[in-house]
Amino acid sequence: MAHKRNKIAVIGAGFVGSTTAHWAAQKEIGDVVILDINxxxxxxxxxxxxxxAPIEMFDSKVKGTNKYEDIADSDVVIITAGMPRKPGMSRDELVGVxxxxxxxxxxxxxKYAPNSFVIVVCNPMDVMAVYAKQLLGFPRERVLGMGGCLDSARYRAFIAEELNVSVKDVTGIVVGNHGDAMVPLVRMTSVSGIPLTDLLSAEKIAAIVQRTKTAGAEIGGHLKTGSAYYAPARGAVEMAEAILKDQKRVLPVAVELHGEFGVNDKLMVGVLAKIGGKGMEGIIDMKLNADEKAEFEKSVEAVRTLVSALKTVN
Structure with missing residues (x-):
């Protein structure tokens, strides 16, 4: 019997969408369909x-379309469609658009991919993930938001740069919302097992934490007319690969919380979760200390505020 190839649908052919397709095809995690109204x-x-493909030597098929029937039977759907935030535009305005x-x-x-796993990338990511989850009605295992993989990658990149060590040896995670209230967990950050606090001064660590929180705006400031796309796209593909290959990766992703960390109002917030063939296969109980809990609660509140802006849209 012929083996069915995985199928990844990327919604949106902008910079993030096309780069997501690029990473997915290059890594041969499945055939790729890019859908855009254009x-x-x-x-x-x-x-x-x-x-x-002949140069990079990948056998993934790649197809472009504007018809939703072409995403039929997709295993993973990655939503990148949406406007990037323009200079001077508030996040609330972006919510409406x-x-x-x-x-x-x-x-x-x-209609066409009712059994798919859905990864939300478009901004403001947390509230769009909440909205997508409501609209789809899928179980929480199958609708995830991509902020944490990106924020954690940025955090680790800055640490590696500061210490002049390989990015491969830096372990660090960022939880909470994908915005200014995100929480890089310094206490749980290490380089080959050595705590970051043993390697860098408090001032240097604080500067890295701050740069991580504003990394998206830093890139936007340089680009002027757009926002980041290489790293966000790769973060989405990291999640898709974990699902399609049943890797049981422990990744920071936005997931609908059902009482975990005291959140009961169906908000989607970045936490550490196990990602495998069933999607989100379990939330890791991070033992947060009092300071971290307080930071995390601020993050939850930031998501809650944006979700209330969504209510005025409908």
Whole structure:
């Protein structure tokens, strides 16, 4: 019997979407469909990416479309569609614009890929993930938000740069919301097992924590007209790969909390979770100390505030 290949649908052919498709095809985690309302962009970028296959030596098929029926039977759907935040635009304004887009996207997913795992990347990520979860009605194991993988990667990159060591040996996670109230867990950060606090001064660590929180804005400030895409796309593909290969990775992802860490109102907040073939296979009980709990609660409150902005949209 022929083996069914994995299928990854990427919704949105902008910078994040096309780069997500690039990483997914290059890593051969499955065949890739890029869907965008701008059919030309989806088809053109797909053709371009497919033509790199003989050089990079990947056998993933890549297809562009504007028709939701082409995402039928996708194993993983990654939602990148949406407007990036423009200079001077508040997150609340962005909520209104992107909620409309996410609503259309979720209708398509429900109809054509009802058994898929959904990874939300578009901003503001936490509230869009909450909204997608509500619209889809899928169990929480199958709807995840991508903020934590990106924020943790940024945090680890800055630590490696400061210490002039390989990024491979830096372990560190960022939980909470994907925004200014995110919580890099310094106490749980290490380099080959050595606590970060043994290697860097409190001032240097504080500077890295602050830079991590504003890393997206730092990039946006340089780009002027857009926002980050290489690392966000790779974060989404890290999650997709963990699901498709049943890796049981322990990753920081946004998941709907059902009483964990005292959150009971169906908010999606970044926590450490085990990601495998069933999607989110368990939330890791991080033993937070009093300071970390207080920081995490501020993060939860930030998500709650944005979700209330969503209520005014509907």
């Amino acid at each position: 059919e030309g962009a989806a088809i053109g970028k797909s053709l371009d990416l497919f033509q790199a 992107n909620a409309k887009i996410v609503k259309d996207v979720c209708e398509g997913i429900k």
